[in-house]
Amino acid sequence: METSIGSKSAAGFSPAVCEAVLEVLEECADSLAVYQNILRQQSMTKDDDATNIFPNFNLYVSGIIEDLKREVSEHGTIDVLIKEIERITSQEEQEHILIEENESMQIIVAELRKAIADKKTANEKEEERLTKKLTLTRDEKEKLKLIKDVEMKYVRVWEATRREQYVLRYELKIDELKKTLNDHCVSERNENHVNDVLTRYLTRRIAVRVNSFSTSFRLKRAKMSYRHILPFT
Numbered sequence: 001m002e003t004s005i006g007s008k009s010a011a012g013f014s015p016a017v018c019e020a021v022l023e024v025l026e027e028c029a030d031s032l033a034v035y036q037n038i039l040r041q042q043s044m045t046k047d048d049d050a051t052n053i054f055p056n057f058n059l060y061v062s063g064i065i066e067d068l069k070r071e072v073s074e075h076g077t078i079d080v081l082i083k084e085i086e087r088i089t090s091q092e093e094q095e096h097i098l099i100e101e102n103e104s105m106q107i108i109v110a111e112l113r114k115a116i117a118d119k120k121t122a123n124e125k126e127e128e129r130l131t132k133k134l135t136l137t138r139d140e141k142e143k144l145k146l147i148k149d150v151e152m153k154y155v156r157v158w159e160a161t162r163r164e165q166y167v168l169r170y171e172l173k174i175d176e177l178k179k180t181l182n183d184h185c186v187s188e189r190n191e192n193h194v195n196d197v198l199t200r201y202l203t204r205r206i207a208v209r210v211n212s213f214s215t216s217f218r219l220k221r222a223k224m225s226y227r228h229i230l231p232f233t
Contacts, residue, residue, distance in 0.1 A: 012076030021072050029065045032058065 013021065036058055067080045 018076045
């Protein structure tokens with residue numbers, strides 16, 4: 001369709017077609033003027049910025065219409081409109097490409113956000129796991145320390161008890177030895193006393209017997225001496 005319009009534009013429209021096109025353009029210009037007038041009146045009666053949304057668009061359309069009117073009157077062509085359509089089409093294509101690129105970027109961003117969220121969740125789970133492991137390790141360490149303290153306390157108590165038993169055993173042994181020594185000393189003293197008494201007794205008995213023997217011996221000698229003396233008397 002653009003090719004046919006372009007071919008007619010190159011050759012130029014007939015005077016009748018040009019006149020018809022100019023009439024249409026005049027109607028468009030009049031309609032646009034009426035529309036602009038309505039917007040202007042609304043902006044005067046209402047304090048509303050909505051009536052001034054498209055002022056640049058109105059000027060743009062008015063400029064296109066004036067350029068077309070001049071081109072149709074002078075050359076019988078509508079190249080201005082064709083170029084504008086091509087420009088708008090190209091712009092729409094660019095916008096479509098940008099939209100597609102934007103959609104692709106949004107998909108990529110969504111995937112990245114999902115990946116980041118998944119990574120964050122995984123990191124949080126790993127952090128939670130490591131925290132639990134650290135807590136368990138600390139608890140195990142405290143448990144082992146407590147067991148060690150109890151064992152050390154038990155060992156100290158056991159060693160102290162063993163030392164006390166050794167001391168008590170040695171004290172009992174010493175007491176036993178002291179008693180044995182004391183008994184031995186008492187027995188020895190008793191034996192010595194008995195020996196002394198017996199020695200004194202035996203000494204006295206021996207002395208008595210010696211004295212008795214000496215007396216008897218002296219008597220016998222006296223008798224014998226007396227007997228030897230008697231025959232000569």
